[in-house]
Amino acid sequence: MPNNEFGDFQTPLELATRIATLLDAAGYSRVLEPTCGRGTFLSAVAAPDQDRIGVEVQPSHAAAAATFGTILQRNVFTLSLGTDLPWTSDGPLLVVGNPPWVTSADLSRFGSANVPVKTNDRGLRGLEARTGSANFDVAEYIWIKLIRELAPQEPTIALLCKTQVARNVLAHCAELDLPVSGGRLYPVDSMRWFGANVDAGLFVLDVRPGAASYTCAVYESLGSGPTGRRFGMVDGRLVADVDGYAATRAADGRCPFVWRQGIKHDATQVMELVSVSGAPHTKAGDPVDVEEEFLFPLVKSTDLFRGRTASAAKWMVVPQRSLSSPVSFSLAPKLWTYLSTHASVLDGRKSSIYRKRPRFCVFGVGDYSFAPYKVAISGMHKTPQFRLVSPLDGRPVVFDDTCYFLSFDDLATASVVCAILRSSPARTLIESLVFWDSKRPVTKKLLQRIDILVLAGLLDRDRLLDDAAALGSCARSDLSRALLTLAGGRDHAGSTQPSPTGG
Template sequence: MTLPGVDLTATDDYRSRLAARLSESDATVARVFEAWCAYVRDHHGAVFETPGIGNRDGDGDEDGGERVSTEFTTETKSSDPNTVPPHRLFLDTLTFAAVVDALHRQVEVTFGVTVDTPDDALDLRPVHEAVEVSLVDDDADLTRDSLAACDAEDLRRAYERTVPSTSRRVFGEYYTPPGLAELGVREAASRADGFDRGVVVDPGCGAGAFLTAAIRRKRRSARAESLGPAATLERLSTTVVGVDVNPVAVAAARTACLLALLPAMADASVDRVSIPVFLGDALGLADDTPTTGVEGRATALVGNPPWIPWERLPDVQKERLKAGPIDRLDLFDHRGAAARLGHANDDLSLPFVWTCLDRFLADGGVAAFVLKRDHVRGPAGRLVRSGRVGSRPLAVEHVHDFGSVDPFEGVGVAAALYVFRVGGSEEPDFPVPATVWEPRDGVANGTASTDAMDTADATDTANTASTVDTADMANTEGATDAVETTPTFESLSTLRTTLARTGTGLTPVDTDDPAGPWHRVDAETAPVGDCAYRIRHGLKDDAKAVFSVDDDLLSRIEPTHVYPYLRSKHVVKWGLFGHDRFLVPQRQAGEANADALGRETPKTYDYLESRRERLERRKSSWFDGGPFYSLFGLGPYTWAPYKVVWCRLGFNPHFAVVSTVDDAELGRKPVVPGDHCMFVACDDANEAHYLCALLNADPYQRCLRDLAGGKAGLSKSVVSSLHLPEWDEIRTQERLAALSRRAHEVVPAYVDRSKRAYNRLTIPELAEIQKEVDRTAARFLAER
């Protein structure tokens, strides 16, 4: 890929020369490196020497110290292949910054324009001068047209070419695809009074996808109004405002905005333009919080906020967040043990959005933010469903559900676009309109599909259809080519033509609790009801490199505290596909058993002692007060004789009963569900099998797919919304238990193949049992 006037082949030379100057302690480079490291620690927390936090629900560890040496070393190997040391992040960051700087300079020179931007707390440009490698391609046949044809998507491709994926994940930031940004801007524009003339803010703008989409939207509006060139440029350059904490993202956003402004600049024949994209923390958690001048005046907010896990934030930011927005806006209603244990997956995205709604948005304003899809029903999303932002009412006006597709290219996070309005009615209005976006089956796209485009969004406000961009309509009306089956987010038009849409609505599961979980109005709801069982999270494997046990480690420690361990790959419907081994040195989280462990299993204790430094770097408060080898998600329930287990991240609602397994080296031992598993602990085998059969039955399976949707997974909140009454030994329960036992007896004969092959397999005997399970579950529900 290319950028006009930029020599991307020179990036390797730039990187190697920068590495040499860093290694040689060049005064300028060393000074900027130290300042950059301090800035990253202050704003991003514990990101050095740890895997990228972008792998939010992956197997990567999420711990590590906040303080690291900034001394350069040429050694890049690590015990963890995902580790990104500070000097490597610096090299990658500055190399892309040089690419952006080169493109920016080419625009200024070619168009004869000076770009005014706010002052920054961190200036990286002295490094480019010190390295003395120019990425400007002086031999390029550069024209105004070639630069005007460049946009934020070209910068995204250059970013991915320049910066390795491990470094891209570190800051929890991803380029928002243009189609998703266009959709967010379109939703805000269709609902916000005076959007085209009003102030639009992206408080976590990244590289500017939403900002450039807003500029293009406003430019079309100005053209339709016959607004003069100077007035058009004035509107575009003053009413689209961005903020971001990442200095390279800010540089990229400014350049992307500059490219989007080029047509207006050419028409106005100006030699100077201002771009209001600010470097700083919109949350107000750092000392460099920028004053944008539009606080409280924004007509619309748009964006994709940072999804940084709470435990990754610097301590000073946590304290400022608690003392500021959390108390002022009552962001979390979980307190005490619940705040520590029950919501371990809380992240920065919702506090960020709520703080920015409160700080920037005027009464009656509209916001469109990309957030986790699970917020329509999960405990952290209660804030979304609360109907309040501080003292002001808030309405969710639309939810675009992308749970079945992946807008962020392999990240695997189920996302949705939420459209909010602040101010207005105090009473919630249900159902909340929703559009579910899913892959197409490859049908032809014609006029009927265009009609479906509008009816799929039938729950939009009445004026939405009239404000759909004519360019988008032109790309869909009358088309007769076969529809692509691969979802494409390059534009709103390609998003519409490569994804199918279903219009639906969201309504509370419990009508007396509007802030409780919501479900689709067209969902299978017969199995929804009260759950008599407590759902548990599997053992947290935050330091799996220490606790995972291979054959070599097993030969060096006692097997006493080593147990069969389940990961998502092991669980199938009605059975298991093997297991791993895991060191579990405690029976209960926080158990102070160091003396007994050292006395009874000295090899195990010595092994853990040799990893003490690694284990003590874990920063979560979960481990406060316990031994340095403490584990979380461990209690009497872990050792229950029977457990109904499932993968919480799975796309398929598959449940199995586990008890003990016969391990060739360990003997018969109880199974421990792992970090990606959820389970219900039972003391009685029949009770466990009854629950498993009910959950695997067709009515419950359909309900779970509707409630979870796409790739969202089977969270605690989803499964606990089902009708799962206690075991009372009634006839239908006993029948379900017996059928589950029979199904579990069938599966072991078919585990001599891959799990993928097994899931595609039809087993006649198991199919007959499944039919009877479905019939019995239907009778069970009819008896309610």
């Protein structure tokens, strides 16, 4: 997205005008556009007798913007915004604009000096720590600088930025106790307006003294109303849906079972096989003949997402039962021949995890991989879809490393756990915790936070048993017993947890 070190792309006038209307910009006697470029926002907000100031580092842009207000051709990072701006009046202040969309990593790629002044400042250091000092967004610095330096003037600040920036800013305001009385986020179609595929929006914060609120109402779009959802801080933690979280937070704790990631092998063309007339072949179309005990039905994240778990259409070659016990190839001559034939691919795997490990090894294998029943979810998709996965052709199903799963020895417990995870409170909790625009929204860490036992307590027992029965065609008495055992685990939390395989 960044086109140069200044994150220099100008906002179309039509978008700036819509934003000015939404904010009722004409009602403010003072308007500041902190990185004003050619002054599009200043021109869009223009009202008679309004005091307008822009700051822009590039001289040609600053000159172009001069038609629309007083322009300081300066670096915004070195200005003291509380004292250096030549206002000729006072009164309500609106800060509006579109700060550069560049990260510190972009800046070092450009070899740019356009970096925020480093200080020993607690605020800025905290921000770096939060966002990862190698990759903080310049817009976040500008946000925090504006809020802190202009707070006595109680501005409303409305800037176009990435959704991720809005979240970081809100969390950071809470950390620093900045006087913010809540925000609004209006998503914008960044592809339409800027030709870039980024989750972004107009983030508006009211900086006011008094009771602080670190939540942000999310709107449908610039032109339509609130979604009813708010993200923000609850008990020092950033959540995606404040109200959904409030309703289910009791289950935000610790899952009594251990979530696992699928098998990592980094050699799809060797380890993952497809079916040709029901027989395993490489993706290149070569038939594969290895001892059957090393072949397992494979379900991938898209299969999980779409519910394609009922027939074996793919396989994975799994040469080990655990990382610490590599296979004895002398007992598996066909496997050895197959892997040796593809040695160049396997030996050429780049990840350092394969160094100093047995030849041809894979990661993420253990007893849990070979348990018969699993409850699994794709880590790649943007809607949580938990699936109950049973053996195929009498063999336990394995997953690749884009999936997460719990494993069980008995179908009844797996069915009950899956039904709990598919329930409405589980979904509410997950939706309240997950920011779907993240690259990998569903993570092991997130799943491990979901306390299945507390969720079970929130559900109607008969309904839960019906749902579990529909999933796994288990006898109701078995399901009922499995649920009782689970609940018993809660009573003895920490000592006698029900134990799924490898859990």
